[in-house]
Amino acid sequence: MHATFIGNHQFNAIKKQTDILLQALRTASDRNVLKAVRYSASLMIDELFPGLEDERKRQLSAMSEMDAAEQFQRYLDSLEPWREEFPAISNKQLQKLFPKAKKLNAPDVDAMDRRRMTYLGWTDIATGKMFLVYPVDGQLTGLEGRYTPVNKKGYCLICNGHEELALFTVKTRPANSPPDYYKAFGHYVCIDSDACNRRITDTAALEKFLHTIKRG
Structure with missing residues (x-):
């Protein structure tokens, strides 16, 4: 093959x-x-x-x-x-990416067509959280943040489509900072991650967002 x-x-x-x-x-x-x-x-x-x-x-x-x-x-x-497939990932591996989420309501990745995924994203309406998984330098990285629908259309950071958006806000604690000090990074992204995956044509903005949060 x-x-x-x-x-x-x-x-x-x-x-x-x-x-x-x-x-x-x-x-x-x-x-x-x-x-x-x-x-x-x-x-x-x-x-x-x-x-x-x-x-x-x-x-x-x-x-x-x-x-x-x-x-x-x-x-x-x-x-x-x-077409390349998004890396296979089990529920156990997802839980390790999001250890703070006690009851991770993750999607069934095995039921998805991973050829049509640039990233894995889903929302948990009960907790108001959004989760995003993307391979960075060959290793899957997870982002967990607050999910706030804005009830209007705008341009998505990830796919640049003019769609219904939510504000995705991620808090992170920079290295060597006090325990109670956090920085928040927020961007508008598509509410529907499946549709976003069908539109995305460039990963630069998503990767920049991930690296910004990683650096803190």
Whole structure:
């Protein structure tokens, strides 16, 4: 079996480009405009996979030369075997990531399609908490924070989609600080983490948030 290499956010980025290109094919009358959109799609592949072998890169870049919706769908379907899975994690491992949560109401990860996950996120309405798990430097890292719905749409830190948001506030105690000193970091994120995972095309903002909290 061949090694997988397409992360969920990368697949979403590719799909977004196929949508942009298909829209251009349907609406653009200027050939130069269409040529520019095709070039942009090909450039995106290079940026997403800078170290990818040439053969794989050519296969992915073939999308920029397609002309019909059916071609794009077959192309996306052909990428499914190459999609990476979010790391497997048991309920016991989740509990270790969140030792302060006495009764962790975690989702059933085994029932999820881990190919469609950049991060694992869920909320516990009973406690008003939000939980987020993401691999940092090959190791799963967990964030636990206060979950406050804002009852309006805005831009999510993680996927940059204009969606229904909650304020996710995480408290942390910096190293060498007094026991009762804490810093709070808050950002607006999607209420629906599954939908957020379907939209995310770049992990930079999420990773910056995690590293900021880790540094305190």
